[in-house]
Amino acid sequence: MDKYDKVMDLAKRRGFLWNSFELYGGAAGFFDYGPLGCTVKRKIENLWRDFYVLNEGYMEIEAPTIGIEDIFVASGHVGGFSDPLTECGGCSQSFRADHLIEALGIEGVGALDTVQLDEMIVQNNIVCPECGCKLGKSFEFNLMFQTKIGPGTGRPGYLRPETAQGMFVDFQRLSRFYREKLPFGAVQIGKSYRNEISPRQGVLRLREFTQAECEIFVDPDVKTHPNFDKYKDVKLTLYPQAQQADPSGTTIQKTVGEAVADGTVAHEFLAYYVALTNDFLIRVGISPEDLRFRQHLSDEMAHYAVDCWDAEIKTDRFGWVEVVGIADRTDYDLSAHAKQSKVELSVYIEYPEPIIETKFVVKPDMGKLGPLFKGKAKAVGDALKELSAEEIQAAGDEITVTADGESFTVSKNLIAFGEESVKISGKTIVPHVIEPSYGIDRITYCVMEHAYDEEELTADAGADTADDDEGSRAVMRFKNIVAPYQAAVHPLMGKPDLSAAARNLFSEIVAAGIMCDYDESGTIGKRYRRNDEIGIPFSVTIDFDTIEKENKPVTIRDRDTMKQILVPADNLVSVLKDLLSGKKTFEESGEIVSR
Numbered sequence: 001m002d003k004y005d006k007v008m009d010l011a012k013r014r015g016f017l018w019n020s021f022e023l024y025g026g027a028a029g030f031f032d033y034g035p036l037g038c039t040v041k042r043k044i045e046n047l048w049r050d051f052y053v054l055n056e057g058y059m060e061i062e063a064p065t066i067g068i069e070d071i072f073v074a075s076g077h078v079g080g081f082s083d084p085l086t087e088c089g090g091c092s093q094s095f096r097a098d099h100l101i102e103a104l105g106i107e108g109v110g111a112l113d114t115v116q117l118d119e120m121i122v123q124n125n126i127v128c129p130e131c132g133c134k135l136g137k138s139f140e141f142n143l144m145f146q147t148k149i150g151p152g153t154g155r156p157g158y159l160r161p162e163t164a165q166g167m168f169v170d171f172q173r174l175s176r177f178y179r180e181k182l183p184f185g186a187v188q189i190g191k192s193y194r195n196e197i198s199p200r201q202g203v204l205r206l207r208e209f210t211q212a213e214c215e216i217f218v219d220p221d222v223k224t225h226p227n228f229d230k231y232k233d234v235k236l237t238l239y240p241q242a243q244q245a246d247p248s249g250t251t252i253q254k255t256v257g258e259a260v261a262d263g264t265v266a267h268e269f270l271a272y273y274v275a276l277t278n279d280f281l282i283r284v285g286i287s288p289e290d291l292r293f294r295q296h297l298s299d300e301m302a303h304y305a306v307d308c309w310d311a312e313i314k315t316d317r318f319g320w321v322e323v324v325g326i327a328d329r330t331d332y333d334l335s336a337h338a339k340q341s342k343v344e345l346s347v348y349i350e351y352p353e354p355i356i357e358t359k360f361v362v363k364p365d366m367g368k369l370g371p372l373f374k375g376k377a378k379a380v381g382d383a384l385k386e387l388s389a390e391e392i393q394a395a396g397d398e399i400t401v402t403a404d405g406e407s408f409t410v411s412k413n414l415i416a417f418g419e420e421s422v423k424i425s426g427k428t429i430v431p432h433v434i435e436p437s438y439g440i441d442r443i444t445y446c447v448m449e450h451a452y453d454e455e456e457l458t459a460d461a462g463a464d465t466a467d468d469d470e471g472s473r474a475v476m477r478f479k480n481i482v483a484p485y486q487a488a489v490h491p492l493m494g495k496p497d498l499s500a501a502a503r504n505l506f507s508e509i510v511a512a513g514i515m516c517d518y519d520e521s522g523t524i525g526k527r528y529r530r531n532d533e534i535g536i537p538f539s540v541t542i543d544f545d546t547i548e549k550e551n552k553p554v555t556i557r558d559r560d561t562m563k564q565i566l567v568p569a570d571n572l573v574s575v576l577k578d579l580l581s582g583k584k585t586f587e588e589s590g591e592i593v594s595r
């Protein structure tokens with residue numbers, strides 16, 4: 001068993017992840033989160049909210065998961081959101097043509113078209129991985145799930161392939177909400193749907209998955225970040241384009257400040273969110289040595305993007321996996337929606353001080369134009385105001401302009417013109433978008449894989465009780481912040497007075513907002529093993545001393561070291577709170593006792 005199998009085996013047995021629709025034989029690309037998996041995932045999402053909503057101030061919105069066609073025509077998903085599909089002539093299974101080639105260790109196939117991919121399939125003698133038969137010609141397969149909105153022929157609709165479009169479509173409302181002050185942003189955490197061709201990577205490639213996306217609208221001329229200093233000195237592991245192009249190139253370590261100063265990352269605003277992502281992923285439990293930020297190669301980056309970095313996490317079976325994409329998408333999204341909807345999506349930016357500019361101005365004599373052109377006078381006047389100095393100079397005594405599709409000739413002495421100083425108070429711009437886009441399912445799986453550990457136990461190093469020194473234990477070393485339960489309470493044995501005392505303490509812990517499990521079945525050693533396997537950081541045991549001695553001592557056991565301390569029952573909740581928040585270490589919280 002490799003680590004993926006071990007983690008998934010534990011995940012299925014203990015209620016983290018289950019294949020969806022198992023009762024009916026299942027379907028690839030769908031997973032259910034069981035009670036513990038759902039809890040871990042929610043905690044990761046909530047920490048993400050702490051980062052983006054609480055600290056960055058980008059408020060959360062909730063848009064429908066079904067979108068109308070216009071949205072995805074504008075976004076380019078109807079026209080070009082596809083992957084190359086090849087079908088086996090024998091068993092009819094579908095495969096990603098590019099993935100079959102990449103599986104041979106060949107890189108840089110992302111930019112090839114289907115004809116080029118077919119050529120490579122032939123050159124490399126690639127056949128169906130399932131039955132060995134010849135593969136059919138590749139074609140582009142659109143990944144969106146299509147539906148109909150309403151009965152009958154209905155209106156075409158699509159399950160959203162990303163949450164981002166909700167923020168773009170609501171841009172005008174958001175802009176007003178934020179009083180048109182850039183930068184502003186909004187986030188969504190929710191389901192996205194992609195009809196992936198061949199999802200064979202468990203929760204890493206799903207057909208229904210959870211994204212947490214943030215769209216930040218910025219002034220194109222101001223890509224500095226007000227809180228840049230917070231991350232300036234943080235060291236990142238970067239894998240820039242140049243290192244990827246060099247066959248012997250490896251990742252490099254640089255501070256965020258250095259990466260911006262030497263141009264490795266395009267600008268401060270983008271670098272800030274690369275660093276914030278680094279901070280977030282380490283906080284949820286990703287091992288820093290298995291985390292890197294890879295810059296998109298120029299042929300992989302969208303043509304409109306300025307710069308784009310993926311957070312990649314190393315996994316045991318699948319190697320480096322993209323979990324977050326962070327991009328400067330320029331004004332592409334807003335301009336595309338403005339074009340499709342025919343509504344201007346822009347903001348007016350007032351300058352701190354008005355700018356005085358010398359401008360050529362034309363002032364038609366409206367008092368005279370009125371009687372001459374009657375109802376058309378205003379249109380004629382507006383057309384005259386648009387004339388340049390050159391056009392007026394080139395004209396003779398009369399000037400001809402077009403207004404409302406008609407031609408009008410005006411005597412030059414009915415207009416005054418010349419240079420004037422004008423006060424310009426601001427500018428109208430289409431904001432640029434900085435987008436950090438997180439895949440929560442991939443992060444949740446990686447957190448589980450990085451938390452998973454196995455340990456050999458001996459009677460004097462590790463085994464908790466004489467009845468349970470079985471040789472080894474599996475332990476999920478979850479960070480306290482994501483552990484599904486933060487504590488567990490156990491009466492040493494199932495005696496009524498011990499159970500009653502344990503139940504009382506359990507209620508106190510829960511009332512303090514600590515997610516706690518209660519378990520009195522099996523030997524205490526077996527219960528500790530079960531707690532280790534699901535990553536409960538602290539196990540509390542109530543024994544006869546607790547009900548007999550004056551200071552009511554209870555035992556707290558630390559999951560990672562398996563050390564134990566005694567603390568008075570009356571202090572239990574505050575001790576647990578301090579341990580969970582990291583305010584105190586285990587050793588500082590009570591006297592270590594031998595088991």
Ligand SMILES: Nc1ncnc2c1ncn2[C@@H]1O[C@H](COP(=O)(O)OP(=O)(O)OP(=O)(O)O)[C@@H](O)[C@H]1O
Binds near residue numbers: 206438
């Ligand atoms: N099919 C999927 N299943 C699970 N998560 C996904 C899936 N597709 C995308 N994601 C997540 O959403 C994030 C942002 O989506 P994005 O469109 O940038 O992915 P992508 O570049 O298309 O991913 P990939 O190249 O792996 O298909 C990804 O970093 C990933 O974590």
